[in-house]
Amino acid sequence: xxxxxxxxxxxxxxxTMAVTTLVACxxxxxxxxxxxxxxxWDAIGNSVGPVSGFGSVYVNGVRFDTDGVVTSDDGIDREExxxxxxxxxxxGSWTETGQGEAYEIFYDDLLRGPLTTASWxxxxxxxxxxxxxxxxxxxxxxxxKGASVEELEATPEAFQVRISGWYQQEGNFRASxxxxxxxxxxxxxxxxxELEGKISNLxxxxxxxxxxxxxxxxxxxxxxDDLDETELSNGMLIxxxxxxKENGVFVAKEIERQGDYLAGEEGDDLELSGPVMGEYDxxxxxxxxxxxxxxxxxxxxxxxxxxEELLTNGVRVSVEGQVSGGVLLAEEIELKMVxxxxxxxxxxxxxxTNTIDVGGVTALISSGSxxxxxxxxxxxxxxxxxxxxxxxxxxxxxxxxxxxxxxxEVFKLERESADDDDDQEPFELxxxxxxxxxxxxxxxxxxxxAGDVDISDIETGQKVExxxxxxxxxxxxxxxxxxxxxxxx
Numbered sequence: 427x428x429x430x431x432x433x434x435x436x437x438x439x440x441x442t443m444a445v446t447t448l449v450a451c452x453x454x455x456x457x458x459x460x461x462x463x464x465x466x467w468d469a470i471g472n473s474v475g476p477v478s479g480f481g482s483v484y485v486n487g488v489r490f491d492t493d494g495v496v497t498s499d500d501g502i503d504r505e506e507x508x509x510x511x512x513x514x515x516x517x518g519s520w521t522e523t524g525q526g527e528a529y530e531i532f533y534d535d536l537l538r539g540p541l542t543t544a545s546w547x548x549x550x551x552x553x554x555x556x557x558x559x560x561x562x563x564x565x566x567x568x569x570x571k572g573a574s575v576e577e578l579e580a581t582p583e584a585f586q587v588r589i590s591g592w593y594q595q596e597g598n599f600r601a602s603x604x605x606x607x608x609x610x611x612x613x614x615x616x617x618x619x620e621l622e623g624k625i626s627n628l629x630x631x632x633x634x635x636x637x638x639x640x641x642x643x644x645x646x647x648x649x650x651d652d653l654d655e656t657e658l659s660n661g662m663l664i665x666x667x668x669x670x671k672e673n674g675v676f677v678a679k680e681i682e683r684q685g686d687y688l689a690g691e692e693g694d695d696l697e698l699s700g701p702v703m704g705e706y707d708x709x710x711x712x713x714x715x716x717x718x719x720x721x722x723x724x725x726x727x728x729x730x731x732x733x734e735e736l737l738t739n740g741v742r743v744s745v746e747g748q749v750s751g752g753v754l755l756a757e758e759i760e761l762k763m764v765x766x767x768x769x770x771x772x773x774x775x776x777x778x779t780n781t782i783d784v785g786g787v788t789a790l791i792s793s794g795s796x797x798x799x800x801x802x803x804x805x806x807x808x809x810x811x812x813x814x815x816x817x818x819x820x821x822x823x824x825x826x827x828x829x830x831x832x833x834x835e836v837f838k839l840e841r842e843s844a845d846d847d848d849d850q851e852p853f854e855l856x857x858x859x860x861x862x863x864x865x866x867x868x869x870x871x872x873x874x875x876a877g878d879v880d881i882s883d884i885e886t887g888q889k890v891e892x893x894x895x896x897x898x899x900x901x902x903x904x905x906x907x908x909x910x911x912x913x914x915x
Contacts, residue, residue, distance in 0.1 A: 479796065479797070496532070539621070540583075584609055585608065620665070650681065726756045765824060766870060770851070773815060795839060796837065859886055867884050874903065
């Protein structure tokens with residue numbers, strides 16, 4: 427490897443992000459939403475996104491100090507019942523350095539019920555689940571709890587699942603969290619289930635409708651205060667809770683409009699993260715995210731590789747802005763698509779920049795990173811100072827670049843159980859090629875010497891999967907390399 431020191435601008439970026447990660451929770455300010463004095467807070471409103479850690483609650487890169495109480499209709503009322511990957515709405519205040527105070531935390535299941543089928547493409551790291559007649563998309567950013575995606579694929583009929591994530595405009599779902607449990611928990615005749623989606627095949631006389639392939643009977647249902655039974659119509663977005671009979675019919679107990687969960691008030695600061703819903707409206711510079719209309723303008727700042735032309739269906743982004751007229755006026759848009767991975771032993775740790783070195787790849791741990799021990803069911807957030815040189819880790823994240831120097835912003839780091847000979851195992855890397863010569867390729871600023879490996883078909887901009895080992899001269903040489911198709915899901 428050609429070992430490159432971090433350029434000044436890159437190091438400044440890493441130091442700034444490290445400060446964000448390490449900042450303590452809480453504040454001396456007693457300001458609450460609705461007051462005229464923002465005090466020390468940079469934003470007051472709602473932050474909606476997946477949980478990335480605990481010890482307080484981390485959402486959208488902010489560590490929110492909490493009182494431990496969660497508002498939910500899904501059997502979750504305490505912080506310790508939450509899991510990483512669950513999508514929350516945090517009503518509170520926060521600073522640009524990642525310090526926040528939560529006044530209320532809301533959680534709502536997207537789907538809950540028996541798993542019918544599951545598929546997984548290990549190369550593309552994408553797959554699909556079928557739950558209550560609904561298609562649920564999963565990928566490298568989906569957090570699985572209770573069973574791995576491979577276990578779900580092997581025996582899907584053995585599990586019931588809890589899904590947290592996002593409803594998609596085309597009528598399917600994208601999962602941020604999948605919690606699995608054995609079907610032994612089913613009641614004798616039925617089980618508790620939940621479903622969101624659009625009404626179809628409405629029969630008001632029979633009091634039935636469908637949500638995609640799932641039939642629903644609503645003759646016993648209670649309706650929310652802002653929804654009357656006579657208002658039901660085909661195409662309406664609703665949320666239904668009830669029980670599933672052995673014959674597969676969903677018996678609704680409660681029905682309400684979809685969308686109240688993400689309600690935002692005029693003038694609120696709002697931060698959303700999730701996949702773009704539908705295609706970008708280039709003429710009006712608008713797109714949908716988490717049910718909100720997001721307005722792009724000349725004042726919108728694009729960060730970390732985000733571009734207006736990349737705002738296509740399914741691309742994950744984080745948006746900060748202010749609610750005006752029911753629309754989120756975007757002040758900043760950041761790309762949040764996992765597109766790179768590295769696996770191997772840690773060869774260096776720099777606590778001053780919150781980075782680790784794995785096979786020459788500089789991996790930045792931010793406040794939005796998921797850090798876990800392999801097969802560890804605890805909620806405790808693994809910290810960078812608990813890692814050590816020689817630890818075997820598997821990292822997925824976002825390929826970033828600053829002043830021409832690449833690094834990997836960590837989405838998820840999993841520390842695995844290491845064998846004595848793990849430090850002799852090759853490093854594995856997936857990422858986009860940034861330079862090609864006759865004798866080497868460069869990925870994430872790691873120069874990989876070709877040696878006997880044929881790199882004649884590798885081109886700059888391609889995504890590749892590579893295995894490589896260190897040389898005695900402190901460089902890295904390829905054992906094998908393969909171009910792979912990029913996933914734009």
